[in-house]
Amino acid sequence: MQLTYLIDTDCVIHHLKGIRSVTAHIAQIKSQGLALSIISYAELWEGAYFSREPSGSQAKLDEFLSGVALLGVDEEIARQFGLLRGTLRKSGKTIGDFDLLIAATALRHGLMLLSNNRKHFENVPGLRIESAAT
Numbered sequence: 001m002q003l004t005y006l007i008d009t010d011c012v013i014h015h016l017k018g019i020r021s022v023t024a025h026i027a028q029i030k031s032q033g034l035a036l037s038i039i040s041y042a043e044l045w046e047g048a049y050f051s052r053e054p055s056g057s058q059a060k061l062d063e064f065l066s067g068v069a070l071l072g073v074d075e076e077i078a079r080q081f082g083l084l085r086g087t088l089r090k091s092g093k094t095i096g097d098f099d100l101l102i103a104a105t106a107l108r109h110g111l112m113l114l115s116n117n118r119k120h121f122e123n124v125p126g127l128r129i130e131s132a133a134t
Contacts, residue, residue, distance in 0.1 A: 005112050006037060006106040008115035073105070113129050
């Protein structure tokens with residue numbers, strides 16, 4: 001399957017919380033190929049394990065993940081991360097390392113990043129970002 005979108009953690013959380021506009025947007029683009037970074041995967045599992053209803057949250061997360069490709073961190077993503085981190089640091093516009101790894105994953109695979117946290121990513125050169133209305 002061809003992949004077009006990398007979904008950021010915030011969009012998955014909004015989807016799992018039932019925010020209709022985000023769920024509708026994800027449903028609309030799902031046929032174009034959805035992926036999730038291993039970084040977001042880890043963040044989402046932390047949220048599921050420590051939610052008010054862990055078993056229900058884990059089941060919802062498992063259901064969502066069944067239609068999504070999981071992308072790990074490889075050598076090219078690590079190189080991209082190093083270049084981006086140094087470039088952003090030189091310009092005084094740093095972002096968190098997890099967000100930077102997610103951005104590097106999107107760039108490595110040529111994917112559009114679906115995120116409502118535009119300010120976390122807007123300084124990453126070459127990164128294409130799309131928001132899912134909340």
